[in-house]
Amino acid sequence: MSKIDTILSQLDAISKNPRKAMEDFKAKTGKGAVGILPIYAPEEIVYATGYLPIGIWGATKKQILKATTNLPAFACSIMQSIMELELNGTYDDLAAVIISSPCDTLKCFGQKWKGKSPVIQFAHSQNRDMEASNVYMVGEYKCIKEKLENILGVTITDDAINAAIDVYNENRAVMRLFSDVAAMYPQVITPVKRHAVIKARQFMDKAEHTKMVRELICELMQQPVVPFKGKKVVLTGIQAEPDELLNIFEEFGIAVVADDLAQESRQFRTDVPAGNDPLYRLAKQWQNVTACALAIDRDKPRGKFIVDLVKEHGADAVIVCMMKFCDPEEYDYPILLEDFEKANVKNLKIEIDQQSESLEQIRTRVQSFVEMM
Numbered sequence: 001m002s003k004i005d006t007i008l009s010q011l012d013a014i015s016k017n018p019r020k021a022m023e024d025f026k027a028k029t030g031k032g033a034v035g036i037l038p039i040y041a042p043e044e045i046v047y048a049t050g051y052l053p054i055g056i057w058g059a060t061k062k063q064i065l066k067a068t069t070n071l072p073a074f075a076c077s078i079m080q081s082i083m084e085l086e087l088n089g090t091y092d093d094l095a096a097v098i099i100s101s102p103c104d105t106l107k108c109f110g111q112k113w114k115g116k117s118p119v120i121q122f123a124h125s126q127n128r129d130m131e132a133s134n135v136y137m138v139g140e141y142k143c144i145k146e147k148l149e150n151i152l153g154v155t156i157t158d159d160a161i162n163a164a165i166d167v168y169n170e171n172r173a174v175m176r177l178f179s180d181v182a183a184m185y186p187q188v189i190t191p192v193k194r195h196a197v198i199k200a201r202q203f204m205d206k207a208e209h210t211k212m213v214r215e216l217i218c219e220l221m222q223q224p225v226v227p228f229k230g231k232k233v234v235l236t237g238i239q240a241e242p243d244e245l246l247n248i249f250e251e252f253g254i255a256v257v258a259d260d261l262a263q264e265s266r267q268f269r270t271d272v273p274a275g276n277d278p279l280y281r282l283a284k285q286w287q288n289v290t291a292c293a294l295a296i297d298r299d300k301p302r303g304k305f306i307v308d309l310v311k312e313h314g315a316d317a318v319i320v321c322m323m324k325f326c327d328p329e330e331y332d333y334p335i336l337l338e339d340f341e342k343a344n345v346k347n348l349k350i351e352i353d354q355q356s357e358s359l360e361q362i363r364t365r366v367q368s369f370v371e372m373m
């Protein structure tokens with residue numbers, strides 16, 4: 001097995017088994033994990049405690065049995081899945097769970113939490129262009145810090161958070177580079193492999209992840225660049241799962257050359273800026289988030305941002321991965337569509353439903369889309 005295959009299969013295994021990743025981390029460090037619900041949370045504060053921040057993004061093909069008693073049927077598919085897992089005790093081993101409130105579904109999720117792990121819920125400011133936003137966010141992050149200190153029995157110093165920010169910023173930079181390098185080698189980094197490399201970062205010590213991805217990039221860069229005969233796309237949405245969906249892309253010769261997915265690039269495209277006060281630095285990062293359905297921006301720059309990604313990467317089209325019943329993404333869609341049409345960017349919308357058993361409809365739509373391109 002080549003070095004590239006070895007790293008890819010290690011990251012793939014981690015991306016598919018967060019519980020094992022958590023247990024391995026515990027065996028190595030003696031510390032547990034803190035769950036992070038989508039989309040944004042100041043993971044660096046958790047990392048500064050020595051605990052593992054671990055992403056909670058639901059599970060595909062999870063049959064919903066109990067969650068319907070706690071969530072309305074029109075709640076998004078990912079939260080239905082998280083609620084079901086939570087009611088089954090899947091998250092009970094987490095030392096704590098952090099929940100942000102960017103949408104109506106998540107706003108009440110902390111109150112509905114039935115798992116044994118203590119919940120820390122917070123809200124992001126939405127009038128982000130004013131300094132009051134930063135003051136407010138510092139208050140929210142201070143609250144998270146104090147709650148974590150109480151729950152975990154630790155003291156979190158400014159130095160530890162600043163050091164964590166360095167680790168995270170380094171990982172963000174390496175991930176941006178990976179995304180660009182992966183686009184040069186679509187024959188090697190297939191859609192499903194690209195996704196696994198990016199998803200694994202949700203369940204790993206970021207320093208470890210950075211090391212592995214850096215090594216992967218070095219190995220890839222030694223390979224010859226071969227012209228790609230298929231179609232290149234940019235993905236946008238909350239997430240592009242399950243693997244079967246990404247395998248359909250590969251089956252029809254589609255390469256993912258960039259993304260604007262909440263689970264992927266949106267997690268690493270905005271660095272935490274320099275400074276001394278770590279909580280203020282984290283607040284400024286939120287102020288700098290752009291082109292995201294969860295971060296209100298009066299100018300609505302997301303469509304243009306995606307069009308620019310298409311041009312920059314020579315993509316043939318955009319695939320909108322619409323999370324079933326995600327209000328913020330659905331509200332953005334008409335504006336995106338207008339921007340795509342204005343820029344003459346071909347696009348396809350598919351529905352992401354974590355509970356879906358069959359992807360045959362999507363297969364047919366992707367096949368016709370590729371034939372039309």
Ligand code: SF4
Nearest residue numbers: 076103105323326327
């Ligand atoms: S509605 Fe959208 S933003 Fe809110 S939790 Fe669901 S997927 Fe995330």
